[in-house]
Amino acid sequence: MEDNDSLAKIAAEIKACRKCPLGKTAHRAVPGEGNPEAEIMFIGEAPGYWEDQRGIPFCGAAGNLLNELLASINLKREDIFITNILKHRPPNNRDPLPGEIKLCSPFLKRQLLVIKPKVVITLGRFAMNFFLPNLYISRAHGQPRKITWEGIPLLIIPLFHPAAALRNGEVMEKLKEDFLKIPQIIKEATNPPPKEETPIQGSLF
Numbered sequence: 260m261e262d263n264d265s266l267a268k269i270a271a272e273i274k275a276c277r278k279c280p281l282g283k284t285a286h287r288a289v290p291g292e293g294n295p296e297a298e299i300m301f302i303g304e305a306p307g308y309w310e311d312q313r314g315i316p317f318c319g320a321a322g323n324l325l326n327e328l329l330a331s332i333n334l335k336r337e338d339i340f341i342t343n344i345l346k347h348r349p350p351n352n353r354d355p356l357p358g359e360i361k362l363c364s365p366f367l368k369r370q371l372l373v374i375k376p377k378v379v380i381t382l383g384r385f386a387m388n389f390f391l392p393n394l395y396i397s398r399a400h401g402q403p404r405k406i407t408w409e410g411i412p413l414l415i416i417p418l419f420h421p422a423a424a425l426r427n428g429e430v431m432e433k434l435k436e437d438f439l440k441i442p443q444i445i446k447e448a449t450n451p452p453p454k455e456e457t458p459i460q461g462s463l464f
């Protein structure tokens with residue numbers, strides 16, 4: 260990363276990017292938005308219909324649910340940073356292709372290096388498997404995992420995607436429960452519990 264990299268510079272490059280065909284087929288780029296000093300960074304898969312129309316991440320029904328979930332832990336959109344792995348919408352919301360991810364992920368890496376979040380929350384199976392391949396979201400959701408991605412140490416919490424929660428009441432309950440765990444996970448990441456001291460044996464001199 261260049262020393263003078265910034266979210267605005269990255270966003271401008273994303274808007275001009277045509278490295279993969281999605282830059283031509285999408286209406287608008289969706290670089291991400293939020294607090295440049297956010298402790299929590301949310302990462303989804305790719306922009307959907309409304310995001311593509313407006314250039315804003317998570318702004319449809321799933322976005323409204325995300326705002327409610329944030330409020331449940333006393334957070335607002337301005338407190339976090341939110342983005343996607345891909346910055347332009349794939350046609351008809353199809354899954355991102357490996358080649359598109361390879362070309363686009365350097366932008367995500369630069370955003371991570373600028374923001375330096377304490378916690379990365381992946382939304383949905385696809386975003387989780389980007390960082391944590393081979394895990395099943397039905398088992399891994401809500402459990403923090405420390406990883407190193409592209410040389411960057413990250414604490415990842417995989418969560419269900421809000422859009423999946425809107426379709427399934429059981430997923431909605433799990434997503435709400437997982438959200439309530441976030442403050443404690445951040446607290447522990449910031450102030451890890453002190454290690455138990457090894458008792459020092461008294462010595463006789």
Ligand code: SF4
Nearest residue numbers: 276278279282347363
């Ligand atoms: S999806 Fe990513 S790599 Fe493809 S054109 Fe958009 S910004 Fe560039």
